[in-house]
Amino acid sequence: MSEMVYELSAVSRTYRTGSALIEAVKSVDLAIDGPGLVVIQGRSGSGKSTLLQMMGGLDRPDSGEIRFQGNDLARLREGKLTQLRRLAFGFVFQAFNLIPTLSAAENVEAAAAPTGGGSSERRRLIARLLDEVGLTSRARHLPSRLSGGEQQRVAIARALVNNPSVLLADEPTGNLDSRTSAEIISLLSRLSAERDLTVVVVTHDPAVAAQATRRLAMEDGHLAEIPFTSPLAGEVGFPSPLAGEGDPAA
Ligand SMILES: Nc1ncnc2c1ncn2[C@@H]1O[C@H](COP(=O)(O)OP(=O)(O)OP(=O)(O)O)[C@@H](O)[C@H]1O
Numbered sequence: 001m002s003e004m005v006y007e008l009s010a011v012s013r014t015y016r017t018g019s020a021l022i023e024a025v026k027s028v029d030l031a032i033d034g035p036g037l038v039v040i041q042g043r044s045g046s047g048k049s050t051l052l053q054m055m056g057g058l059d060r061p062d063s064g065e066i067r068f069q070g071n072d073l074a075r076l077r078e079g080k081l082t083q084l085r086r087l088a089f090g091f092v093f094q095a096f097n098l099i100p101t102l103s104a105a106e107n108v109e110a111a112a113a114p115t116g117g118g119s120s121e122r123r124r125l126i127a128r129l130l131d132e133v134g135l136t137s138r139a140r141h142l143p144s145r146l147s148g149g150e151q152q153r154v155a156i157a158r159a160l161v162n163n164p165s166v167l168l169a170d171e172p173t174g175n176l177d178s179r180t181s182a183e184i185i186s187l188l189s190r191l192s193a194e195r196d197l198t199v200v201v202v203t204h205d206p207a208v209a210a211q212a213t214r215r216l217a218m219e220d221g222h223l224a225e226i227p228f229t230s231p232l233a234g235e236v237g238f239p240s241p242l243a244g245e246g247d248p249a250a
């Protein structure tokens with residue numbers, strides 16, 4: 001069996017709306033061989049979310065393979081895919097998506113898969129997760145009483161509750177100011193190191209890239225590596241290796 005976390009080969013996804021075809025992801029190859037913070041940059045409409053959703057088993061490619069832990073997500077039957085979505089992948093979104101009537105701790109608990117463990121064991125797990133994301137003192141607060149950064153920390157704790165091997169984050173700092181964004185990315189980077197977690201972050205924000213262990217650029221459905229040419233590369237904008245290709249019209 002492969003030791004890779006992910007092996008994508010020739011992954012393509014075309015949306016059909018009426019008679020129009022939109023090739024959102026075009027023959028993407030990608031190998032991720034271990035834990036780290038992988039950042040995928042690229043402008044709006046370049047296919048970043050489409051790719052991330054396929055990597056998390058939320059959508060399937062039209063062609064190509066997505067190998068994950070010995071499975072091809074493109075061809076896995078629905079029941080097994082659902083199980084992976086619950087247990088192997090954690091998802092974090094721009095809009096936090098917390099349940100407004102539940103406290104921080106209850107939001108985390110609501111996502112926990114049944115383990116057969118007792119309720120005190122479960123309470124200890126939730127407390128440990130909230131501590132891990134720096135929110136112990138906010139455990140009983142409703143989302144409306146939390147800042148955006150704090151809400152995103154709850155969402156990250158929730159994403160970790162079933163101890164996934166991959167965290168997939170789509171614009172996790174899109175609703176946050178630059179300082180809070182940097183704190184959230186630092187947290188993801190620390191979690192990646194401490195938990196041997198593969199974290200894939202999709203972002204528009206070039207500052208996020210400064211903390212990445214690996215950077216990729218999505219442009220018009222194609223994915224390419226961004227080499228670390230200088231230590232400041234992440235802070236000076238978006239060094240596109242594919243410059244010159246057509247701009248998306250939308
Ligand atoms: N469900 C859908 N049906 C039809 N077209 C879609 C659908 N989802 C995305 N698209 C199209 O596919 C292309 C890629 O979209 P995608 O959402 O993956 O881009 P993105 O890089 O995540 O953009 P953004 O940075 O704005 O979130 C776009 O042209 C978009 O309009």
Ligand SMILES: [Mg+2]
Binds near residue numbers: 048049050170
């Ligand atoms: Mg998107």
